[in-house]
Amino acid sequence: MSDQDGRGGRELPGWARTALLVLLGVVVLGGLILAFRPSPVPVDAGEVTRGPLQVDVREDGRTQLRDRYTIAAPMAGTLERVRWRPGDEVEAGEELLGLIPLPAPLLDDRSRAQARAALEGARAGLEQARAREEAMEGAVVEAREALRRQRILLDESGGSVSAVEQAEAGLRSREAELRSARFAVQAAEQEVENARLLLERGTGNSGAERIGVRSPVSGRVLRVMQESEAAVQPGSPVLEVGDVTNLEVVADLLSADAVQVRPGHRAEIDRWGGEDVLPARVRVVEPAAFTRVSALGIEEQRVNVRLDLDPGTTLPPELGDGYRVEARIIIWEEDDVLRVPASAVFRDGDRWFAFRILDGRARRVEVEVGRRSDADAQVLSGLDVGDQVVLYPGERIEDGIRVEARR
Structure with a gap:
């Protein structure tokens, strides 16, 4: 028998052994590469x-009455105890406080002349307030006509949505100014009455010593500064009244953000304590800035931006004057x-x-x-x-x- 038969089989050719070794090396190398290869991040x-x-600016703000009135003592005397409490509702012309004037001698010629001049000045102020009311009524009519024209242009494809929104914002602003002018007329009428009482008292024509000071507007009592009976001097503040349904929102923005805000921009009032988001519009961006120190001690230039709630928005009865809110002003959207x-x-x-x-x-x-x-x-x-x-x-x-x- 041959040696090949004694080994029980044939040996692999040299090229096959080389191929196996190369294949084994490739497998080992591939395994090493896979083992040390960085895993995906x-x-x-x-x-x-x-x-x-939407691009917006967010900032904390506060609610604020558009018109508030401080009821003060018209002359020196003894103030009766005030029965009103914060939150009480009052009507225009309703008596708010009673005052018993101090006994005083008749006015001399000079003081009487000053009292007459004060009465005439109050009457002139009343006429001025009425003239402003008439001017605001005309401005409202013009704003409504401008809005009507912009809506017609939009329907005829000759206008833009932004022009209509600006006209709507202008109308809301004029209507708010008209309400303010009407309140000013009521306040001026009360000033005339106070000046008349002062003149009558000094000339001996006053029929009664007790003087009642009445509310110039319908609204609610905001604060009572002097509740107990006390001697008061002329001009001493006693209480504040205002119409709490006529609220605005004031947000103080960084000046770098305020330059991007325009009257008429859409806004949303949130985080006032309720779940609803209240729609609003920017009415005015005040032209003057002020300096405020942040919590980190950094001086910041701030600008007050005033917003009005959209007409038809139901004002939550829980929301009052000076409440904290968050204003989101949308400065661009597509x-x-x-x-x-x-x-x-x-x-x-x-x-x-x-x-x-x-x-x-x-x-x-x-x-x-x-x-x-x-x-x-x-x-x-x-x-x-x-x-x-x-x-x-x-x-x-x-x-x-x-x-x-x-x-």
Whole structure:
């Protein structure tokens, strides 16, 4: 028998043994590569979509009466105990307080002349208030006509929605000024009555010593500064009254935010203590700023922005004067824009970038960004609908690195 038969089989050719060794080496090398290959970085992913976008300014504010009246003692004397309490409802002309004047000698010629001049001044103030009321009535008529014209232009495709909104805001402002002018007339009438009583008392024509001071407007008692019976001097404040249904909202914005706000901008009043969001409009942006020190001790330039609730809005009865609210003023909005989550874009120098997820890798792309809100940013170029992007990219995210979206 041959040696080959004694070994029980044939040996592999040399080339086969070499091929097996190469194959084994490839398998081992591949295993090592897989073992030491970096695993994908887990990331939060977002999607580029189309939809509405709103850019707003948020700031704490407070409610405030458009008109408040301080009822004061018209002359020196003894104030009777005030029976009114904060929250009580009063009608225009209803007596609010009683005053027993101090005994005083008749007015001399000079004092009598001053009292007559004060009465004539009060009457002139009343005429001025009535003239302003007439002017405001005319302004309301003009504002209504301007709104009617803008609506006709809009229906005929020759106008714009923003022009109609500005006309509506102008009408609301004129109507509010008319209400204020009417309150001013009532207050001026009360001033005339007080001046007349003072003159009659000094000339001996007063029929009764006790003087009753009446409410110039219908509303509610806001504060009572002097409740007990006491001696008072002329002009001493006793209580405040006002119409609590005629509220406005005052929000003090940073001056950098206030320059973006315009009268007529839509707004929402929230976090006042109830569940409903109250619609409002910007009435005026005050032209003068003031300095306020923040909680961190930083001086800030602030501007008061005044807002009116939309007509037809039911004012919650729980909401009163000086209550804290949050105002959200919408300075820009569009119904259909290409948008990306704001956390996906970042600035590098003067340009904006984002990491687009493509074939399991993060690819850095330049993005042209338009308007931005807290949640989303408008995309003008660089990304398309449906693109997946990395949210909150950190230091580990680089161009070309393997990433895996968290579930």
